[in-house]
Amino acid sequence: QVQLVESGGGSVQAGDSLRLSCVASGGAFRNYGMGWFRQAPGKEREFVAAISWTASSTKYADSVKGRFTISRVNAKNTVYLQMNSLKIEDTAVYYCAAKGFSPSDQSKDYHTWGQGTQVTVSS
Numbered sequence: 001q002v003q004l005v006e007s008g009g010g011s012v013q014a015g016d017s018l019r020l021s022c023v024a025s026g027g028a029f030r031n032y033g034m035g036w037f038r039q040a041p042g043k044e045r046e047f048v049a050a051i052s053w054t055a056s057s058t059k060y061a062d063s064v065k066g067r068f069t070i071s072r073v074n075a076k077n078t079v080y081l082q083m084n085s086l087k088i089e090d091t092a093v094y095y096c097a098a099k100g101f102s103p104s105d106q107s108k109d110y111h112t113w114g115q116g117t118q119v120t121v122s123s
Contacts, residue, residue, distance in 0.1 A: 002025070005114055031053055036096055045060065045095070
């Protein structure tokens with residue numbers, strides 16, 4: 001059973017950058033498609049970015065295109081989310097999730113979730 005642990009969240013000002021990490025253990029990470037989702041207070045969880053098992057394919061929400069980059073290092077069982085030009089509306093708990101092989105923007109497709117890391121962006 002794979003387990004996911006996120007890190008790298010924090011409190012920053014608008015325009016700053018953060019890099020989130022998600023480390024997987026207990027499973028065949030190299031076979032997983034990985035996704036990042038976020039949930040702001042009072043809102044539903046929403047898709048942010050996803051990457052295929054070979055990193056050959058990625059997906060992004062329109063709200064983060066050009067600012068966020070998802071990547072992975074299979075040798076380290078780690079997926080990253082580089083977040084640049086952060087905005088106040090990026091404030092949320094960020095979750096990583098695992099599924100089989102291909103990327104997806106649908107949360108229902110993912111079988112394993114981390115516990116989340118808080119990102120707070122202020123003016």
